[in-house]
Amino acid sequence: MPSHLIVLAAGQGSRMMSDLPKVLHRVGHAPLFVHALRAGAALDPDRRVLVAGVGAEAVRAEAAEHDEGLSVVLQEEQLGTAHAVAQAREALKDATGDVFILYGDTPFIRPETLSMMAAARTGGAAVVVLGFEAADPGRYGRLVVEGGDLTRIVEYKDATEAERAITLCNSGVICADAEVLFDLIDAVGNDNASGEFYLTDIVGIARDRGLRCAAVTCDESETMGINTRAELARGEAIFQARRRAEALEDGVTLTAPDTVFFAYDTHLGRDALIEPHVVFGPDVTVESGATIRAFSHLEGCHVGARAVVGPYARLRPGAELGNDSKVGNFVEIKSAEIGEGAKVNHLTYIGDATVGEGANIGAGTVTCNYDGVFKHRTEIGARAFIGSSTMLVAPIRVGAEAMTGSGSVITSDVPDGALALGRARQVVKEGLARKLMTKLRSAKSKRTN
Structure with missing residues (x-):
């Protein structure tokens, strides 16, 4: 089955306290979004789309250096994740198969995890969401699973107390059928606490249309997002630890x-x-x-x-x-x-x-x-x-x-x-070194007296 890749990279990342777009900060000498592209490359995607926004020209320039076949599209207004994905519609026109949606500030998703999501799609789920058991669920969106199927995703701001007690959290990474993805996105509204178009709403919409949704889980460390300088430093440490372990194993x-x-x-x-x-x-x-x-x-x-x-x-x-x-x-x-x-x-x-x-x-x-x-x-x-x-x-x-x-x-x-040979001929003056030193020492003595 063919696959396609969308990487969302439109945000400023104000918590980085930087003039540089967040996804251009580097881990392992590569911009953050490049790590998402490299993870997705294991799927051998037919089309690859990067959704840029803030600092789009700088992001486009970096993208050209790392992936010549990458399509870069612009999200002029940041109105939410569903709105961002909608900007890739034309680049994925007439696409069939799987569409994987990754995030430019989440660099540690493993190719093996994406393969598990692809397997869930093959198993009949129209939409597959990547989740993780959070040590501290905090303000993450929650995955509500009933009878083995994913029934909905609830953003923390909109969750009830019972829903906030769920520890299975949303990473934001989604795999969906290419032929239905944009139809689902067209049905997403912004009647929520933030007034944004949430990509996660496609799960409930798909369920209402009789489509099956599933959740796949991974280790929480894979889903780490980079939002601050401290997280960037932590991300670098995680990256280096992984690469050292891989080198030793190899x-x-x-x-x-x-x-x-x-x-x-x-x-x-x-x-x-x-x-x-x-x-x-x-x-x-x-x-x-x-x-x-x-x-x-x-x-x-x-x-x-x-x-x-x-x-x-x-x-x-x-x-x-x-x-x-x-x-x-x-x-x-x-x-x-x-x-x-x-x-x-x-x-x-x-x-x-x-x-x-x-x-x-x-x-x-x-x-x-x-x-x-x-x-x-x-x-x-x-x-x-x-x-x-x-x-x-x-x-x-x-x-x-x-x-x-x-x-x-x-x-x-x-x-x-x-x-x-290309040097001056050596000349030796017998005794001249002693005479020069005697003269210099005498001059020094007169200066100090």
Whole structure:
């Protein structure tokens, strides 16, 4: 059966105390709404619709970066959840199958939970609502279940004392038959304490029309919404705990799990070793058997099998490390390919460059890639040896098996197998150091007397 996804992301989120729309705040380096999209992606939906409102252009821009096939529609006035879903009508015109409605500020719904909801739809329910047993029901809407079927959802403001005693609460996540969803929404009114069009009212309307409704339950932690900065921090902690557990289950060694921080799209191969205090930004892949040593920061990079990174290394976007390569302490790599078995061991910057297999880059080497306006590339051939404190002024090529002398400033191409020196000739003045120091100490003594 085909499925479709609607993610509601129109609210401002005033409790965040922010000029940024709530759904653009980040967990695991991704906007909150992206987590909902990723959960829904497990259903392989035919159509995906994001309902934006406050800050719509900023939301649209972020959405384009994460999902090119996503339709973004606008809810100009925030008149309630049913009104928000109604804005997706045209984007889902003639759709058949299941429509899943998720929330851009609820990032922890698991794909497995959505699969349970899909199974309930297959079992004959026209509308399926996700609920949870709340430790503290508070002001959540309540799910009223009778005879195994969901009969209605009651908002806290409108609930009786008996209904408020129910602990099965509404998450807001709904799956419904695509062909009847918008007919149900058209029948929703706003005669309630808030004067809003509640999506939850479709349950009662469906029941009145003889349609069966069902409730599926999940752990309360999945339904956590992000409404404040404190909840955002808690959400980040929950996300990180999940990702650490998944990494360990997948065969990754984390020597101090609580000190490692993941992004939403971090991929670690089996038998990778991650030492303490490592931070992964977006778009990082680490292949099997690689080691990321302590206090390293990686973003937008690929680390080959059995490579070693760090400690105290920084891999920036565009860094591509070959198998068995080494990037050591206080090394920064940006937009550069490091060949198989190559070594960049310490105190070095390699940017906009290609380093051939087996090359050795000495300490303090810098590829001087920026002239103030344009970036230029450096090419270092296979098995080249770059002496310590070499400045490679791009654009430049150092050939295969070539060498540079330590302390050189290299401004011209170096042929394969050649040795290049680019420094002033050393001059030795016998005894001059003692004479200078004697003179300076004498001057200092006169100043203090």
